[in-house]
Every structure is written in structure tokens, then in C-alpha cells.
Amino acid sequence: MAEIAGRTIPLYPVLYEDLVRCALAEDLGRAGDLTTDAVVPPSSRAAALISARAPGRIAGLEVAGAAFRLLDPDVTIEMENRDGSDVFAGQALARVQGPARPILSAERTALNFLGRLSGIATVTCKIARAISGHRCRVVCTRKTTPGLRALEKYAVRAGGGANHRFGLDDGVLIKDNHVALAGGVSEAVRRVRRHAGHMVKIEVEVDTLEQLEEALRAGVDAVLLDNMSVPMLSRAVQLSRGYAITEASGGITPENAADIAATGVDLISLGWITHSAPSLDVTLDISLAT
Numbered sequence: 559m560a561e562i563a564g565r566t567i568p569l570y571p572v573l574y575e576d577l578v579r580c581a582l583a584e585d586l587g588r589a590g591d592l593t594t595d596a597v598v599p600p601s602s603r604a605a606a607l608i609s610a611r612a613p614g615r616i617a618g619l620e621v622a623g624a625a626f627r628l629l630d631p632d633v634t635i636e637m638e639n640r641d642g643s644d645v646f647a648g649q650a651l652a653r654v655q656g657p658a659r660p661i662l663s664a665e666r667t668a669l670n671f672l673g674r675l676s677g678i679a680t681v682t683c684k685i686a687r688a689i690s691g692h693r694c695r696v697v698c699t700r701k702t703t704p705g706l707r708a709l710e711k712y713a714v715r716a717g718g719g720a721n722h723r724f725g726l727d728d729g730v731l732i733k734d735n736h737v738a739l740a741g742g743v744s745e746a747v748r749r750v751r752r753h754a755g756h757m758v759k760i761e762v763e764v765d766t767l768e769q770l771e772e773a774l775r776a777g778v779d780a781v782l783l784d785n786m787s788v789p790m791l792s793r794a795v796q797l798s799r800g801y802a803i804t805e806a807s808g809g810i811t812p813e814n815a816a817d818i819a820a821t822g823v824d825l826i827s828l829g830w831i832t833h834s835a836p837s838l839d840v841t842l843d844i845s846l847a848t
Contacts, residue, residue: 618675682717
């Protein structure tokens with residue numbers, strides 16, 4: 559668990575332990591860690607420090623810790639920081655102690671998860687800070703690494719963002735291709751209402767004000783305002799106020815996020831915070847235990 563601005567961010571072990579096991583199995587292959595098993599005696603014990611080489615927002619410490627524990631439950635991890643924390647270059651994140659072999663063998667898997675998730679949290683935090691003077695929130699999309707969606711969306715939350723739908727089954731988003739195949743926005747919405755349950759919210763992607771007005775007349779819950787200019791977004795927000803949640807998407811960067819948020823949109827969604835975020839540089843330094 560981590561806590562950001564008073565709210566709890568859960569990450570349950572059941573969501574990541576199988577992923578970590580698969581990553582360890584991928585690395586260890588059929589013969590195990592040939593290098594470590596040859597160099598390090600089975601009886602050797604070690605102490606290691608995980609630290610950040612660059613400043614950023616941390617996410618995935620418990621996931622990283624699981625890599626060591628799953629190889630050997632005798633390895634202990636003492637967290638020096640927590641997910642959702644901002645760290646500086648050189649800051650300690652966690653201390654690992656125990657049998658040396660599993661610490662070395664799990665090192666890359668642990669750092670891969672920690673660096674990837676912290677990178678997502680870091681860029682999300684940058685966008686969240688850019689729009690902090692507005693009522694708008696930053697949300698992620700389904701553009702995630704296959705198999706890692708739950709973790710990457712967790713990292714977005716640790717960065718101060720919020721989550722869009724997790725999959726195709728927990729919300730309706732009628733996109734341009736759906737509209738094209740249905741023959742129009744109104745018909746697409748009508749078909750969804752006939753098919754979906756009463757608990758399912760409906761969002762429609764629009765790229766013109768005419769489509770927006772049609773979606774609002776259809777009584778949708780939210781509208782995704784796709785690749786609209788700032789003036790058009792402002793007009794779309796005015797038309798939608800009191801009728802639907804507004805979400806701006808497309809071409810949003812840290813440089814223009816504040817201008818887009820200033821239009822009054824409720825949400826800005828960005829796929830690149832999960833699919834293109836650079837990993838945060840983290841490292842593990844090890845020594846023989848005394």
C-alpha cells in the first residue's frame with residue numbers, strides 16, 4: 559500500500575506475483591544463473607542497496623521486493639522509501655539482505671519492474687503538476703504493455719493520475735470506427751443501450767462540434783474530445799457543461815497540458831505516459847554481509 563495526498567493506493571500481491579514469477583523464469587531459463595552459481599558459494603550472504611540514479615516518482619517497490627522473496631524467502635527487504643514518493647538522484651530506496659545468490663539472480667528482474675513503473679509514475683507526476691492549477695485530472699488509456707496493465711495503471715495512480723477503463727469489459731467507449739460501422743453516433747449509442755447493463759457508463763469519441771451535439775442529444779455520460787484545438791475544446795466544454803463529463807485526448811504534452819486543462823475539461827487522457835515513458839534509472843549495489 560502507498561498513500562498519496564491522503565488516499566490509499568492498493569497494489570495487492572495477487573496482481574503481481576505471477577507476473578514476477580514469469581519474469582524470473584524467463585531470466586533463469588532452463589539452467590538457472592550460470593554466472594552467479596559458478597562465482598558465489600551457496601553459503602555466501604550479502605547486503606545490497608537499491609537506489610535511484612535520477613530524480614523521479616517511485617512506484618513498484620513491493621513488486622521489486624517480490625522478485626527477491628520469490629527466489630528465496632530468507633531474503634529480507636527493508637524499504638527506505640515508499641511508492642508515490644519523490645526522490646533525488648542517489649537516494650536510497652530499499653535495503654536487501656540475505657543469501658547472496660538469490661539477491662544477484664533476482665536483481666535484473668527487480669530493477670526492470672521498479673524502473674519501468676517508476677518511469678510511468680514520473681511522467682504522470684510531471685503532467686499532474688503541469689495542470690495542478692485546474693480542476694482537470696490526468697488519466698491513462700489501454701495503451702499498456704501486454705500483461706502489465708494492472709501494474710502500469712497502478713504506477714499512474716502513484717504518479718498522481720487516475721485510471722481510465724481497465725479493459726473492454728468495464729466501460730463503453732464508442733470510437734470513430736464504431737460510429738462508422740453503426741452509421742452514426744445516435745445509432746451506435748442506441749445499440750449500446752440495448753446491449754449493455756444499466757450500471758455501464760457510455761462515452762463517445764467525437765472530433766467535431768456537430769458530433770458532440772449529437773452525442774449530447776443521445777444522453778451519453780462522457781465525451782472524448784479527440785484532437786481538438788484549444789478554442790474548439792473551450793466551445794465543446796461550454797456545450798457539454800451539465801450534460802456530460804469531458805475528456806480531451808490527442809497531442810497532449812507537458813508543454814501544452816496546462817493550456818488544455820484551462821479550457822475546463824474534466825480529464826486529459828494520454829497513451830504515451832504508459833507506452834512511451836522512459837524507465838527511471840535505478841541500481842543495486844551489493845557487498846558481502848559482515
